[in-house]
Amino acid sequence: MSTIDPLALAGAKSKGKRPYFLDADVERLTNVVLVLTQELAVLRERTDTLERLLEQSGVLTRQEIETFSPTKQQADERGAWTQEYLARVFRILQQEREALTRDEASSEDVAEELAKV
Template identity: 55%
Template structure:
């Protein structure tokens, strides 16, 4: 998978326009913040698990983890993972841009207007 494929996949959207219950800009910032919070919470749990298992089995200490420096290959993998992460966090901004550039796209229709039209 290429970097562009991974980023495009991370930003894929469901059909229909996102409904907003608050101010659109406020919800955008909230969505970005919550995506970052969710990613961080999962990462912290996994890191804690790994550190406890490794230290408990005497494989390495947490101080060794703190002083680790990745080799060039690992650094490239980390850079790709960071780009995918950023794409997921900023997904809503990407989708808003896509919807604005494709106003006739059925997948970008305003769900709120659609519901109001049926009432």
């Protein structure tokens, strides 16, 4: 079993303020949408490949895939994956919320303070 905590890794960030080129709210939403779009595109392509290969080889039909019902353990594994996925998708929002609760000087703040001297 891996000792890596994917939820903790999803929150990893560099120090300092995040640079914004558009309105901060627009950029946050754009980042979330882009992460979701990338994940969905990869998932769709992989799913299509698997379904086609399974059907070609006669292992499963698409109907069997559509009517699949997971066991409790499989559902639990899916739930854990979903939590990790959501942590990645909403990473920017989590990091900004954490930054609001910490009194942490960013490199930008330090540079502004040094410029005053």
